[in-house]
Amino acid sequence: MEHPAFTLGLLTAAGGFMGYARKGSVPSLVAGLVFGSVYGYAGYLLHHNRDNGLEIALGASLVMLTTGVARGIPSRFRKPVPLTLTVLGSLGSFYYYNKYKEFYP
Numbered sequence: 261m262e263h264p265a266f267t268l269g270l271l272t273a274a275g276g277f278m279g280y281a282r283k284g285s286v287p288s289l290v291a292g293l294v295f296g297s298v299y300g301y302a303g304y305l306l307h308h309n310r311d312n313g314l315e316i317a318l319g320a321s322l323v324m325l326t327t328g329v330a331r332g333i334p335s336r337f338r339k340p341v342p343l344t345l346t347v348l349g350s351l352g353s354f355y356y357y358n359k360y361k362e363f364y365p
Contacts, residue, residue, distance in 0.1 A: 261306050261314070261359055262302075262303040262304075262306035262307040262313070263303075264317075264352065264355055264356075265299045265300070265302045265303030265306060265313075265317045266299070266300065266303040268295075268299045268317075268320075268321070268348060268352050269295070269296040269297070269298075269299030269300040269302075269303060270296065271348060272291075272292050272295040272296045272299060272324070272348070273292050273293055273295075273296030273297075274292070275288070275292050275341075275344065276288050276289045276290070276291055276292010276293055276295075276296065277289065277292060279292065279341070280292075295320060295323075295324060298316060298320045299317065299320055301316065302314075302316040302317035302320065303317070314356060314359060314360055314363065315360070317352065317356045318352075318353065318356035318357060318360060320352070321348075321349050321351075321352030321353040321355075321356055322349070322353050323349075324345055324348060324349035324352065325345075325346060325349025325350055325352075325353050326349070327345055327349070328342050328343070328344070328345030328346030328347075328348075328349050329342075329346055331345065332345075332346055
């Protein structure tokens with residue numbers, strides 16, 4: 261269950277670096293590193309069977325989904341960044357919500 265959190269963390273951090281390298285966007289770099297760190301921490305907690313890892317991963321996914329939708333609506337999801345945020349946030353939210361329901365019926 262920790263593998264998707266580490267994967268999402270790596271993807272978000274890489275996206276932040278790409279945004280900085282291509283456009284010089286410091287907010288992209290900061291957001292990518294923050295989300296990557298949050299997912300990495302959630303993955304660490306999940307790997308060691310500690311409390312709140314599932315909730316942190318779900319929360320980060322929901323925030324990413326909300327951010328992607330908010331940025332995608334004005335452009336009608338024609339730009340790659342909001343589309344990518346929405347897809348990754350949706351996948352993470354779906355996965356971790358189902359895991360949450362599985363463990364806390």
